[in-house]
Amino acid sequence: MARNVSDGEMGIVTALVRSSFLVDAVYAEASRAYGITPQQGQLLCVLMAQPFGMGELGGMLRLAKSSLTGLVDRTSKLGLVRREPDPVDRRAVRIALTDEGLAVADRFYTDTCRRIEALADGLKASDRAKLAELLGRVVTENQVPVVFADAE
Amino acid sequence: MARNVSDGEMGIVTALVRSSFLVDAVYAEASRAYGITPQQGQLLCVLMAQPFGMGELGGMLRLAKSSLTGLVDRTSKLGLVRREPDPVDRRAVRIALTDEGLAVADRFYTDTCRRIEALADGLKASDRAKLAELLGRVVTENQVPVVFADAE
DNA sequence: CATTCTACATTCGCACTACGAACTAACCGA
DNA sequence: TCGGTTAGTTCGTAGTGCGAATGTAGAATG
Numbered sequence A, B: 001m002a003r004n005v006s007d008g009e010m011g012i013v014t015a016l017v018r019s020s021f022l023v024d025a026v027y028a029e030a031s032r033a034y035g036i037t038p039q040q041g042q043l044l045c046v047l048m049a050q051p052f053g054m055g056e057l058g059g060m061l062r063l064a065k066s067s068l069t070g071l072v073d074r075t076s077k078l079g080l081v082r083r084e085p086d087p088v089d090r091r092a093v094r095i096a097l098t099d100e101g102l103a104v105a106d107r108f109y110t111d112t113c114r115r116i117e118a119l120a121d122g123l124k125a126s127d128r129a130k131l132a133e134l135l136g137r138v139v140t141e142n143q144v145p146v147v148f149a150d151a152e
Numbered sequence C: 001c002a003t004t005c006t007a008c009a010t011t012c013g014c015a016c017t018a019c020g021a022a023c024t025a026a027c028c029g030a
Numbered sequence D: 001t002c003g004g005t006t007a008g009t010t011c012g013t014a015g016t017g018c019g020a021a022t023g024t025a026g027a028a029t030g
Helices: A012-033 A038-049 A054-061 A065-077 A099-119 A125-141 B012-033 B038-049 B054-061 B065-077 B099-119 B125-141
Strands: A081-085 A093-097 B081-085 B093-097
Touching (some): A012 A099, A012 B012, A012 B099, A012 B125, A038 A054, A038 A093, A054 A093, A065 A081, A093 A099, A099 B012, A125 B012, A125 B125, B012 B038, B012 B099, B038 B054, B038 B093, B054 B065, B093 B099
Antiparallel strands (some): A081 A093, B081 B093
16 A cells, blocks of 8 residues: 555655656646747757767657657747757757757746746745755765756 | 756746756656556546545545546556445445455555656755655645555 | 426537658758 | 668558547526
8 A cells, every 4th residue: 555645754755756747847837838838948948958869869868869850840830959960070950959949948947947947935934945955965976967058 | 938948047937847857757757667657647646645535535536427437437447446334325436456456555665765766866855855845845835635655 | 386597417510639651852971 | 792780761551649520418597
């Protein structure tokens, strides 16, 4: 049987899985507010740092090449990203944000950050810092791709 | 611009988003190993506690009714869950694990726990406990549905 | 009791997600 | 130049998730 929600003690596995569920819901809600899908939102966030080739993007987002083509197609059709020819490799393309894409990405990113941050509102500052440190170490040690980063 | 991965300081937002990405990847990998989708795996985990009606399931998994019908259909076609008539309400059904579904759920759950737990292998026991406590508070305070629970 | 209102679930059509296999074009090394 | 590799796309398939519309059954009201 499962423990009750009111049970104060929650294992680390459950805490991770359920917090992930929470983050996913926030992502879905935030992206919907901007007329994009969570995947498109994630693509925009990755591209905020710099343009990437399809291969690099596939590695970061953990998507097969064929999956990525469609995602870029659809996001491109919205006018948010653009395929640019790679200057040195004529086979390759570089996916970059359009002006509008950058604008949407900025707003989506800011909004998402605000919503995610609100999840930890109940924790006092020192606890939030501790949580960020511990969770950050988990992320770093598992080499999670930089699908999201702190603003400068 | 974005901070570098090697940058030790990671904000709580980034840590949450990227750890969620990590958990999602583990869930996808684990479910694939059992020939099911992550959504089907999640359904099995929820039903491990007890059978639920479609309405309850929709609330817990945050899915529209129409989305759930298909998920249950497909999982049922695999022989893992079953629709049972509700004893008191002839409109309603109760979704329950079949014997095979219970067996798969047990193994999937155990395997997933092992994989998720491994994510925090780099932390020492006291840090893991602290992380579980803080993240557990975030989960509890945001009333995340019990889509996953600790084993008894 | 009949009528109405609401709740439970399904069906349908749509767009998106994700994959592997097969393919084209271009790079690169021998 | 030839053969192998790499970058991306195309195509077919299965699954996801939603809203609108539907049918049936319980609940509430007269």
